[in-house]
Amino acid sequence: MKTQNVSRTVLAAGVGAVLAATALLYVPQLVGEGPPSPPGPAERATIAAHAGAQAALPDLVALITDREKWLRRHPGDDASWAELGAAYTERGTRLGDVQDYPRAERALRRSLAERPAARGNLTAQLGLGALAGARGDWKTAKEWGERVRKADPRRWTVYPVLMDAYSGLGEYEAARKAMETLEKLHSGAVVRGRAAGAYRDRGWREDADAAALDAVALARTGADKAASFARLGDLAWERGEPDEALARYGAALTLVSDHGPSLAGRARALAALGRPEDALRDWRAALARLPLPEYLLEAGELYESMGLDGDARALYERLRGGTWARGEVALALLDADHGAPAAAVTRMRAEWARGHRSVRVADALGWALYRSGKPKEALEFAKRATDEGLRSAMFTYHRGEIERALGEQGPARRHLAEALRINPYFSPLHAPRAQDAVTTLGEPPDELPEELRPEAPSPRPPAGTRPS
Incomplete structure (x- = not known):
């Protein structure tokens, strides 16, 4: 996820x-008489x-x-x-x-x-x-x-x-302008890393990867370089390339052995490559190092996909009972998919009312509405999440399922298949469901829908008569 x-x-x-x-x-404290001592x-x-x-x-x-x-x-x-x-x-x-x-x-x-x-x-x-x-x-x-x-x-x-x-407020044009100003004022790994994130959010995958590679080259500390490699791993993962992601996270962990984002990234890549036990080992290490709400949810869903329901429930309860600075989306997705969709709607409507209108909030609100039996209202938010530019397999899957519930088979088929093209491993629970949905929908019909068929030509009048 x-x-x-x-x-x-x-x-x-x-x-x-x-x-x-x-x-x-x-910095001046480092300067003194004679040869400087190591900092x-x-x-x-x-x-x-x-x-x-x-x-x-x-x-x-x-x-x-x-x-x-x-x-x-x-x-x-x-x-x-x-x-x-x-x-x-x-x-x-x-x-x-x-x-x-x-x-x-x-x-x-x-x-x-x-x-x-x-x-x-x-x-x-x-x-x-x-x-x-x-x-x-x-x-x-x-x-x-x-x-x-x-x-x-x-x-x-x-x-x-x-x-x-x-x-966070969904003001993406303002964020892009801030990025342009930042690039004019400063350079280095921080700025190139920021550029990678901005390009990713616009769907410019090649540009994002190039900027992230620049950040690795410009990083001045081991921690900075590890963060830059982790960013490269995230980009590879989101493209559905778990082998490449694994290598990039591994490079980060060589520099900082307990780097939380890289442990989590390596866990999801290992699960995609059919190594669930190794994935669980890394999830345990990641949660010990950096217990973020989204990590608890993702690790719990891996446990659930493996039939380890007791372990999954323990992580879900840990998520529900924790004190989080930025946990609203993860909590809403947990409630939507695991037993309390009405609570998820309430939570996300409150976020929306606060002005928190990012694509993440739009996606979570749309999904919660769908799971609460309101697919028509949900589709508005799913479109907001997918139309901004970010190529997210999860967002696209959510939109496809909402369209399927509305009987919009063509758009549903297209978006569910697109989610699997973006990243066929995007979730241990939802990726198999997306594949099942595509199979159920089947191939598109050979004939055009009625609204796209050309009009039949009017019959020609008999010879020798004049059209009225």
């Missing part, structure tokens, strides 16, 4: 960009952030410890509070730990208390925008991001935050 989800590595790149905004303040973990994290790169997770943790210690002695240092807040947000994102988000907000608000927004504290405001995005509060992320952009339109670190916010 990876096609449903915004890439976590892309989100982390946006949070890391905010951390980069404060990095120059601390320590906290300094490495700062240097990586200044380069717009992801720091290794242990280095990020060291930076947090260093800033906490510093601020106990220098509580009036607004810049350090802002850096600490951004670091908390990035750690929470990369570990899937929402407990870091309240810490981040306290640090960022303290930064604004020491140096208010009216006095130019753009870094703390930008940090609050990134934090809102990490929590899935796209409206607030947009407000903070646009405030910073208005004050300093050349601050490149604001544009990844705005791109996430616009995409």
Whole structure:
């Protein structure tokens, strides 16, 4: 089900960009008399952030410890509070730990208390925008991001935050314009990774892969390179190429052995290649490292497809009982497919009312409506999900099933077959159902539908008569 989800590595790149905004303040600490000593973990994290790169997770943790210690002695240092807040947000994102988000907000608000927004504290405001995005509060992320952009339109670190916010709100044209501005202002692995995501969302698969390859080549840290390889793996997976995806995720895991997105990606690729036991091993490792709602759902559905219903139910209950920053879509899909479609409709209508109108929300709302027995209303949202540009096998499958329920056999046949062309392995539960549906629908009829048949010519009048 990876096609449903915004890439976590892309989100982390946006949070890391905010951390980069404060990095120059601390780089001078590395300079002294005589030969420089090798940088320590906290300094490495700062240097990586200044380069717009992801720091290794242990280095990020060291930076947090260093800033906490510093601020106990220098509580009036607004810049350090802002850096600490951004670091908390990035750690929470990369570990899937929402407990870091309240810490981040306290640090960022303290930064604004020491140096208010009216006095130019753009870094703390930008940090609050990134934090809102990490929590899935796209409206607030947009407000903070646009405030910073208005004050300093050349601050490149604001544009990844705005791109996430616009995409979450379904404002894709604004997201594309933000991407164009980002490319004019900055370069490097973060920007090329962002470009890969933007091209993917428009359905430009070759361009997305080329940009992702650029990101690998430009990555400056092992963590950054692992994230870039994981992005390449995601793109290969979404094209239905599990062997290629497996190789790319493997490259990422060679660099960072417990890289959560790559463990999850390798798990789904192994399942597609007929290695379910190996897939379950990797899913267990991925969930231990990065317990995201979409991972719990996907792993549970693999268990279910293998007849391991007890293990599947345990993961579904863990998903239902968890505290998630961005779990609404996964929870809705769980309810829609596993026993509570009316609750899924209620959940997704609330998201839609909040202005969260991304293709992911449109798809989930359409599917929930269909599963609740409302296929006519569902089709409107399924079309919104599939017409934006993203080539998602899951979205296309959902639309095909909705059309089949409405008796639209031609469109249903076309979309169900297209889902399997996009990625024949897209879901351990739904891909076999798509194949069964295509078989049931059969081949299209030889004769044209009545509405497409040419009109029969009018009979010719007898010779010697004049037409009236």
